[in-house]
Structures are given as structure tokens and as C-alpha cells.
Amino acid sequence: MSTNPGTRxxxxxxxxxxxxxxxxxxxxxxxxxxxxxxxxxxxxxRFGDRLVLNIVSSPGSGxxxxxxxxxxxxxxxxxxxxxxxxxETDNDAVRIHGAGAxxxxxxxxxxxxxxxxxxxxxxxxxxxxxxxxxxxxxVGNLVCPAAWDLGEDLRxxxxxxxxxxxxxxxxxxxxxxxxxxxxNKIDIADAVGxxxxxxxxxxxxxxxxxxxxxxxxxTGEGMDAWTAWLRERQAEKRSTIAGAPAGAGVAAAx
Amino acid sequence: xxxxxxxxxxLDLAEHSAREEGASRIDAIHLEIGALAGVVPEAxxxxxxGARDGTMAEGARLEVDYLPAMARCAACESDxxxxxxxxxALCPTCGTPSxxxxxxxxxxxxxxxxx
Numbered sequence: 001m002s003t004n005p006g007t008r009x010x011x012x013x014x015x016x017x018x019x020x021x022x023x024x025x026x027x028x029x030x031x032x033x034x035x036x037x038x039x040x041x042x043x044x045x046r047f048g049d050r051l052v053l054n055i056v057s058s059p060g061s062g063x064x065x066x067x068x069x070x071x072x073x074x075x076x077x078x079x080x081x082x083x084x085x086x087x088e089t090d091n092d093a094v095r096i097h098g099a100g101a102x103x104x105x106x107x108x109x110x111x112x113x114x115x116x117x118x119x120x121x122x123x124x125x126x127x128x129x130x131x132x133x134x135x136x137x138x139v140g141n142l143v144c145p146a147a148w149d150l151g152e153d154l155r156x157x158x159x160x161x162x163x164x165x166x167x168x169x170x171x172x173x174x175x176x177x178x179x180x181x182x183x184n185k186i187d188i189a190d191a192v193g194x195x196x197x198x199x200x201x202x203x204x205x206x207x208x209x210x211x212x213x214x215x216x217x218x219t220g221e222g223m224d225a226w227t228a229w230l231r232e233r234q235a236e237k238r239s240t241i242a243g244a245p246a247g248a249g250v251a252a253a254x
Numbered sequence: 255x256x257x258x259x260x261x262x263x264x265l266d267l268a269e270h271s272a273r274e275e276g277a278s279r280i281d282a283i284h285l286e287i288g289a290l291a292g293v294v295p296e297a298x299x300x301x302x303x304g305a306r307d308g309t310m311a312e313g314a315r316l317e318v319d320y321l322p323a324m325a326r327c328a329a330c331e332s333d334x335x336x337x338x339x340x341x342x343a344l345c346p347t348c349g350t351p352s353x354x355x356x357x358x359x360x361x362x363x364x365x366x367x368x369x
Contacts, residue, residue, distance in 0.1 A: 023368070024368055025365055026277070026365060026366045028271045028363045028365055029362065030271075030363050031361060031362055034263075036263065111259065112256055113256050143256070144292070147292060173341065176355065204351055206340070206341055207353065
């Protein structure tokens with residue numbers, strides 16, 4: 001199959017169709033994500049100088065436990081709000097709320113990932129002006145969420161020590177796009193025979209520029225490095241946007 | 255099965271583009287999909303068969319051009335194709351890992367055949 005480069009409004013090589021009608025070629029050359037990306041850009045404008053994270057992982061790697069701990073650890077310095085996506089139930093939003101942070105649940109039904117429009121609607125339920133950080137906890141899935149920009153600044157991909165060291169090799173796209181990779185449940189790494197070096201090597205091969213954190217949401221191990229990084233990124237975004245000319249806030253987005 | 259969401263976006267974009275050209279029917283939709291786009295061809299076709307009824311693309315063919323994942327080494331500036339099986343981006347010339355992926359994420363509506 002050939003593709004014809006050129007502008008989309010030039011109709012090329014009209015020829016006879018099977019029923020004798022004229023078939024024309026229309027150049028489009030647009031991303032299938034055009035609509036989503038437009039809404040994501042609106043989300044970015046609305047988030048302003050707040051730091052926005054999109055956290056992805058497989059189900060059960062500990063996203064919600066990590067968020068509970070993160071919210072509690074940051075409580076004295078940053079106001080964090082959480083948007084949680086799941087196929088069903090608001091259990092996770094209830095847990096985050098219990099940890100002391102405003103939270104909104106997106107119930108996706110049959111949809112295996114979050115899209116920018118779902119986030120736009122959910123954010124109506126958060127008082128964004130009163131927040132410093134917005135965390136979007138995506139649906140537990142290492143494949144489907146990859147293509148959807150939600151308007152985040154940073155994408156964080158998590159795996160846990162119970163899942164196997166080769167997760168980054170099996171799901172390269174979602175690790176390749178990560179700004180940070182978290183290896184969670186590090187407290188039980190020895191018990192489950194987790195090969196730390198193999199995991200770090202797999203991350204480095206697929207996502208060489210990602211910052212790696214090793215955490216335990218249960219014991220708190222490694223949480224200081226993770227929360228310090230979040231505080232730095234938040235301060236960095238705030239100063240970037242404060243220093244930019246009026247109306248140029250969107251330019252600081254990823 | 256995120257392919258259904260992708261197909262619905264594709265049909266919106268295809269119908270919009272076809273209408274702008276004054277077309278009444280879409281005969282074929284040509285896509286460019288990167289090796290790391292995370293799209294399963296069979297799932298895409300399956301979703302398309304289910305979603306095209308009642309649209310301008312009701313009888314259309316779906317033609318997909320798959321693009322290999324390509325990276326550029328930051329150290330020696332050579333271009334190389336990633337190991338598609340694992341998405342590992344190690345430069346075959348100098349062994350440096352590369353984060354500079356310039357092709358492979360595409361989910362692109364390239365062109366349409368319309369009547």
C-alpha cells in the first residue's frame with residue numbers, strides 16, 4: 001500500500017469505481033487522537049500551574065496504596081487531589097478520601113482506559129483552584145491507556161515486585177513514554193525472588209531517561225525520594241508558568 | 255479492547271474529512287499504525303466491522319500500513335530500527351540506550367478513497 005504525501009485538500013487520481021462512479025483520494029494525514037489531544041490541551045490550560053500526573057500500572061500493583069501514602073506524606077506541604085479511574089465501584093476514591101485528599105471516581109464501565117473527556121468531566125468535581133497537585137490514577141492496564149493524553153505533565157508507570165522483572169519488555173510502549181518508573185512492593189522483593197538488577201536493566205533498555213523509584217507503600221521505604229521528586233517537579237512547573245508571559249502557560253506542557 | 259475507541263475516533267475523523275470534500279461515500283480508509291502504537295490488527299478490524307454500519311464508511315475497506323519503530327542514537331547519531339518484539343532501544347552501532355523514538359507511535363489517518 002502506498003501513501004501519498006501532500007496537502008489534504010488536493011484530490012488525486014480520480015478513477016472509475018467498481019460501480020462506474022468516480023473514486024477520489026482525499027489526503028487527511030491527521031492523528032486518530034486529534035479530538036482527544038484537543039481536549040487534553042484544554043485540560044492542560046485548565047490545570048494551570050498545578051502539577052498533573054497520569055499514573056498507569058497493571059491491576060494490583062499498588063497504585064491506590066501508593067497514592068494514599070503519597071497524599072499523607074505530602075499533606076503538610078502540598079494539597080493533592082486525585083482522579084481515579086476504574087471499570088466499576090468507587091472503592092478507590094473512598095480510600096483516597098480516607099487518606100485525606102479530595103478525590104473523584106471515574107467509573108468507565110467497559111472502557112479499559114481513561115480519555116481526556118472523562119478527565120475533563122471528572123475535574124468538575126474537584127476544586128482545582130485549591131490544589132497544588134492533581135493525580136490521575138488510570139485504569140489498571142498496561143496496554144490501553146498508553147495512547148491517550150489526558151493533559152498531564154508527567155506520566156508515571158508502576159510495576160511491582162510480584163509481577164516479574166520483564167514487564168517493561170513485555171509492555172514497551174507504556175514504559176517508553178514514562179517520565180518516572182516506580183517499582184513498588186520492594187519490601188517483599190526478597191520473599192518473591194525479585195531480581196532487582198534484571199528489572200532495572202529492563203527499564204533502562206526501554207526507557208533510558210525515566211527516573212526510577214523503588215518504593216513500598218506499606219512500609220514507607222523509598223517514599224521520601226518519590227515525594228521529594230514530586231515537590232521538585234511541582235516547584236519547577238510553578239516557577240516556569242509564573243515566569244512565562246501572560247497566556248503562555250500551555251507552552252510548558254509536555 | 256481500546257481498539258473500539260480508536261475506531262470510533264477514526265470514523266468521526268473520516269466522515270468529517272469526506273464531507274468537507276463533498277463526498278457521499280467512503281470506499282476505503284488508509285491508516286498508518288506504528289509498531290509501538292499498541293494496536294492489535296485483528297482487534298482493529300473486528301471493531302471496524304462492528305462500528306461502520308450506519309456511517310459513510312458502511313461498505314468501506316480498512317487498509318493498514320504498519321510502520322517500524324525507529325530511534326536515533328544520541329551518542330553516535332545513527333538511526334536504527336527497534337527490536338519490535340520488546341521495544342528495546344539499544345543502538346546496534348555503539349550500544350547506547352536511546353529515548354529518542356522518532357517513529358513507531360503513529361495512529362494516523364493517512365488518506366481516504368471516497369465517492
